[in-house]
Structure formats: C-alpha cells, structure tokens
Amino acid sequence: MANKPRKQWSKRKRIIIGSLGVFALIYIAAIMWHTFKPLPEGISYAGDLHKTDQIEMITDLTFAQDQKGKGMVHENNIFDEVYTMIDEAEEFVVVDFFLVDGYYDEKEDFPKIADTLSTTLADKKKENPDMPIVFITDPLNRGYGSYENEWFKKMREAGVEIVYTDLDPLRDSTPIYSGIYRTVFQWFDIGGKGWIDNAMASDAPKMTIASYMTLLNVKANHRKAVVTEKEAMVTSSNPHDASGFHGNIALKVSGPVINDILEAEEAVSLYSGGPELPRIQAEESEGQYEVQYVTEKKIVDALLKDLAETKEGDKVWLGMFFIAKRGIVNELIDAANRGVEINMILDPNENSFGQEKSGLPNRPVVQEMVEDTKGKIKVRWYNTVIGQYHSKAIWIQTDKQTVISNGSANYTERTLDNYNLESNLRVVAPNDSELAGEMEDYFERLWNNEDAMYTVDMDEFQDEFTWWQRWIYTFQKAIKVTTY
Template sequence: MGRKRKWARPRWIVLLAVLLFLFLYIGVISWHTYKPLPEGINYQGDIHWTDDVEMFTDLTFAQNKDGGGMMHENHIFDEVYKMIDEAESFIVLDFFLMDHYTDEDKDFPEIAQTLTSKLVEKKKANPDMEIIFITDPLNTGYGSYESKWFDAMEDAAIEVVYTNLDKLRDSTPIYSGLYRTIFRWAHFEKNGWITNAMASKAPKMTLYSYMILLNVKANHRKTIVTEKEALITSSNPHNASGFHGNVAMKVSGAVLNDILEAEEAVVRYTNGGTLPRAKVESPDDGEYAVQYLTEKKILEALLGDIAVAQTGDTIRMGMFFIAMPEVVESLVDAANRGVNIEMILDPNENSFGNEKSGLPNRPVLQKMMDETDGNITARWYNTVMGQYHTKLVTIRTKDEMYITNGSANLTDRTLNNYNLEANLRIIAPGDSELSKEIDDYFDRLWNNKDAMYTLDFEEYQDSFTFFQRGIYRLQELLKVTTY
C-alpha cells in the first residue's frame, strides 16, 4: 500500500500537467485563429470613378509543349520603374518577395537589383521625398540574415517596414499552437545552419527561423503607389519569378488614398508609422468604377459578383491556386445555372525548379468537373518555365465586366483573413477598351493563337489519382498546407 501511495501522487501531477497544457494549447489555438484583426486590416474601400485603368501582363510561352521556341513578354516591372521615375512627392511599395537567390541555371531578369537601384537613385536625387517599402520578413529568412537590397535602401534613408506577422491570425492552428506555447521561446541561435527553403544558395537559416516559417503566414500584397497612380499586381520583384505569368492593373484618381489608408494600417500596427496622402479629386463619374479590397473583403466582393452572373453570361479566370470552398461552390452553382465558365490554371507541377504534386488545382478542378457534369471548361497553362502566377477573375454580363486582380489566390489562407492580400476590383463597360483587352488576353491563351500557351484539361488529369485527392482532403481538414 505504501508503494502505491508513493507512485500515485507523481502520476496525478503528470496527468494534471498534461491536462493543463492541453487546455492552454486549445485556448491558444482558438484565440489566435479567431482573435480580432489589427485595425484597418480586412479593408473595403469606397467605389470611385475614373477614366484611367491600364492592364499590363507578363507571359512566358513556347511554340510547343516541350519548350521549343521559348519567348518572354515582360511589361509589369518596366511600368513599376517608370512610375518610380515619374514620382514627384512620394513612393509607397508593398511587395511580398524580393531577392535574387535561385538554384536554377537560368538568366533571370535582375528585378531585385534594378528596383533597388531605381529607388536608391530616386532618394539620392530627392532627399526629402518619402519612400517607404513594406515587405515580408521572409526576405531576411525571418531574422536569420540581412537582405542586401533592403540594407541598401535603408543606407539611402528609405524606410523599410518588415511586417509584424505575429499579430495576424494563425492559418495552421495545429502547428501554430505549439509554436506560440513552446517553440517561440527557443530563440538561442546566432548563426544559420539549415539550408534555406527558398534556395540552397541563399543564406542558411536558424532553427528558430524555420519554426516561424512553418506558421505559413505572410504579407502577400504586391502594390506600388505614388501621388499620381497605383499599380496592383500578382508579380513579385523576385528574380527567379521573373518568367512567371502575371497581370497588373494601373489606376489613378481618388482610389489612391484608399490604397494608402489600407497600407498605412500595416505600418501603423507594425511600428506606429503613417503614410502620406495623394492630392486627388473624387469625380462623380468616369468610365470605370474601381475599389481597393484586402483580405476577406476580396472574397465577399467576388462571391457577390459571381452571383450576378446568369444564363448566357461568362466567367473567365486565370489563376495560380484555386481551393477556397466558398469560391468553388459558387462557381459550381453558376455553371449549373447556365453561366459559361472558362478557367486557365497553373498545373502546380513545379516551383522554382522543384517538382510539385499538382495540389490543389488538379483535385479541385476534377471535383468541379464532377459536380457540373462537365459544364465547366478548363485548360492548363503550358508552364515550360516558371508558373502561371496570375490571379485574375472576370465576370462578363450583358452590359458590364466585373474584374478582380491582385495578390490573392482563391484559397482559404489568402481569402479568410490570414495572409495580408490586396486586389483591385473594377466594373467596366462591356464595350470598354479594358474589357476588350482582357477578352483578347484570354482568347490568345485559350485558342493558342500564336504559340502553345495552354494545354487540354486531360493533359494532366490522366495522371489523377485517388491518393492525390485524399491528400488534398486531409490537408483541407487539418489546415496543413502551403497554399
């Protein structure tokens, strides 16, 4: 009996400790999954009118599906450089990924170098001009090393704001609960020693930095604003992303200050700073209605626009990732009520030279096909190099075209108030120059007018497996994904 009493107390202590930890763990998960967002995040700007909206695209394509006759058409960052040259009062940038590291033996465009040089030269020529660059701590390996590009900007008195991700909600709760209760306190290394997840040639990372990375959260926005105009895009100033397919929209007018207000929210909650404002008028009319949206407001507006489409209308999409259940369901419903749906998707086959599994697009698209009895038509982009990184959705009705474009993939992580995202929503007359340009863009890719841009749906679905679909379902259930 004495021996039983001797061991009973420690067992109860251990059990009590485990129960207390589980209680804490579940509480931490619940709080950081649903906690209030920083003020100004999940932003919905007013609808403004303007006559000035321009579309810019990047495309890499070949004459055949094996990569013969490779061609590149890059226009987006040329326009960014032009905006920097023409700015007179201020420049505000918010870009997710900016570096030059790669394991691929290719001559990528030197975007990081050129953008840095442009900004540094601009600041030296205009010392009193405010230039603020908001970015993601991914560019320093989450604190493992310095960025030569952002260091050069700071040396030139350009303000660099590394977004505080800790205040955002956790999109991978099972892991992030452990990170917040245990792993975040293990910050004891000074030098990196683990191969960088982005590229083996990049500086090594510490274990602590990898623990942060595994939370899989980001300031994923991609925009630049001056006192004259703004450009919202899906492209990053990242050399190895230089041959990705992307789309950008440039706009002017009163929407500029909405963009600055939304960007200031990130600066304010990160370091308490503010941003300048543009001196622009807000006209009562114009050819295009434009609206700046971030985070879940992008989803809400998109679902509303899809709901507008009726029998005979057309939804066209160029998308890197699609997996958000609400979007998938709304597109299925639209197809089943007679809306024509054409989707150009990335096959999720590669990422910076590394082979990928086809998730999430291949199983999601198969599901959509099954639930619409084939009423949705889809093609895969022929990704002979890079990715089809575009995030463009258009809904064409009898008289108008509803457009959304920017940083947001159609996934839970990007549209459910986890990542920071930014899109421009546009309502354009059906016969406008912009609507025609977008139609021409899709027609060119869909019909392979002058190259092998896209491949038949069956090209990748032949290898579709039950196992792949099961992995996707498990990822969806556990919220353990990178998309």
C-alpha cells in the first residue's frame, strides 16, 4: 500500500511535466508565428517616385533664450497648417494620428490641439454631411477598449468615421510577453468597467485589466498624416496637448503622391474594418523634386541604400527623438569613417510627459558611435527645457543630390522592422533647391544656437552616462523588452 501514493505522485508528476511541455511548445509556437507571420496586405509600402515642385517644410520649435529656460518661445506652425488644410478641403479629408487627447498632469498651459482638431473636423462634417471624413487612429485613444475619449466621441457624433486600427494582425515586438498574452491572457473575459488608473494622466478615464494586458504588447499605429484632395502632410507631431511644445517637422506635398498615401492608408482602414478611401485625379508632371511615400520597413530599406551611397566629402544632418536601429547605427559609423560629415541633433531622453527617463536609448548609442568613429560623428543634445525634441528627419547631401526622409518613424527596431505602423516622405531634391537649403538652414540654426539656446554640447548629458545604461540597453535589446 505504501507504493500506491508514490505511484499516484509519479503519475501526477508526469502529467504536470507533460502539461508544462505542451504549454511550452504552444508558447514557443505562438512567439514564432506572431513574430514572423505575414503582414496584412498593403502594409510595408513603397510608392513610386513622383515629380513635383510643391513641397513645403513646416516646423514646431520650443526653445529658451538661455539653458535655464528664461525667455521661453513657442514656434508652433504644424497644426495651424493642418486646420487650414481641413478648412480648405472640398472633396474629402483623411487623417491618421497616433495620439489624440488632452489629458496631462504637468502644470503647463499647453495648446488645446486635441480639442481644436476634433472641433475642426466635427464642424467640417456638419457643414458638409456628404463629404467623406475618415479618422484612422490607434486604439490607445480608447484605452484599448476601456472607454471612448471625449474628442473622438465629438467627431463620431458629428458623423466623422472613426477607424481604430486592429493591432492584432501586426507582428509582436515583445515576444516574451506577447507569447503569454496570445496563449493565455487574450482568451479571458476580464473587461467590465475601468477601475485602474490611466498611465497617460491622473484625470484620464480609468482602464480595465484586459486593456492593460493589451497595452503591454507595446505595438501601435504610430503614423501621422493628413490628406485632402489638394495636398497631404506627413509629420512627426501628434495632436496631443502635452506634446504641444515638442520639436517636430512636417512636409506638405501635392500631386500624384497623394494617391499613394491614400492607397497605403486604405490598407490599414480595410483590414481594421473601415471604409475604402477616395482618390484624386492627378497626372504625372515635371518638377524639381521627386517624392515617395514609404511605410514601415520600406523606410529603412530606402534609408540604408541612401546612406550606403555616400562618400568622402558628403554631409548628413540628423534630427531624431530615438536612435537605436542597428543597421542605421552601423551605416552612420561606416559613413563617418570613410569621410562623410555627420552631425546629429538628438533628444537627451531625459523626460517624457513629466516623468524622468534614464537616457535610453540615445546615450549608450551615442557613446558607441563616438567611440567607434574616434569622434568623427558630432552630436549635440536639444535643450529640452519643456517637451521633447520629437523630430524624425534626416538630410543627406552628395555631390549629385539631397535626400530627405521625414515622418513618424524613430530609428528603432520597433518602428522599422514591420512591428509598428509608420509613415515617411522620402524626397530627392537638387542641392541648390529651396527645400534642401531650408532644411540645412534649420539644422544650422539649432546647431549653432544662432538666435537662442537650442542645443547643448554632447558632454552636457553624456557626462552622466554610466556603464549600467549600456548594460540595461544591451539587455533590453537582447530580450526585446523596450518601449522604444
């Protein structure tokens, strides 16, 4: 009889081990499939190069007259241009923005971008009830199903068609967590009324456990674009009040490239249950610029090719919020070592919406790039007294042409390896063109602190760099658990 309990325990042990083994296989299979599965049709898009003479650069800048924040100035132009585009539209309006809300805890008088944009679109629809107005956005703006925020409610009630992007068909960028989510968490109905504090701000609507479980997958429709029948804008800025003092860059274009943008946006709309989008009548024409719409991994594919073609004597300006993508880092190091002049203006990653940050990923990446080029790559940090240097732009000039890429995409794996949805305009311009000169003047203004304290020396923040920042950065990259 004494052997019977042992046999029962041995049998239970085999069942437990077998069950764990089956779960492990399912878990690994879920990770592998959702990391490498096919993308929805139309995602990771590269349009044709279209000639045009109509490209305009628009910027937002917040800066101080000195490093301590005295004499604060806000040059906000991007959303004023967005409102004008909407007001002047006669046939349709399509917008795609990642973050749209007015919740924040900081004690700042931020511009009311979310309210102004939502009111502008709602009024446009009321005045033109038959005009298609479509707003594609990220489910972050409804707390991943916990609530409908007041700005989207206002637009929806006016008749604006809201399309919340379905993130589930996209690949998983945090496989360790997402494997568990896909295997276990997503099957449980643990919704109900929100009761957990919102991470965005204390006055934002509360969220459910299920919503937080979805949030932890850290994936997004991060695009930022506005399209009408007359023109289109691709930008790095969000209609989010607390982002109102960020530094951002937008490019506004017209012509046949508008249809490429609409085609790529329609792919997101359709697979998310939204409508087909309109097109414009536009014929190819001559022009000094060539412009191309690129999304997701097609952004980095084009960029790596453009950087690889640089040679000694060429020049690169980079203005970026996050830089960590290995291929881009390596290509910039190689370019600097063969004699390309590379100047980078970066956000110090010191704060985010009032919360202190650790300097990742930019500071360890800067340390590596400066060391590996023996100081050939030059870096200045934006003087972020308020907000962030949120721009995502590069300017590459050879003896033949200037290539510009600007839009929503940070230089990270999450944004450029077909995880997030991202959008950029790639422009090929003559070296003596107005756009090429205007962007170079913009970077030189910031680099040289021509009329204010825009940037500070690299050592201002890099002196705080420690070995643990590089260790944490390397560890996070290895296990793919980051928010950038």
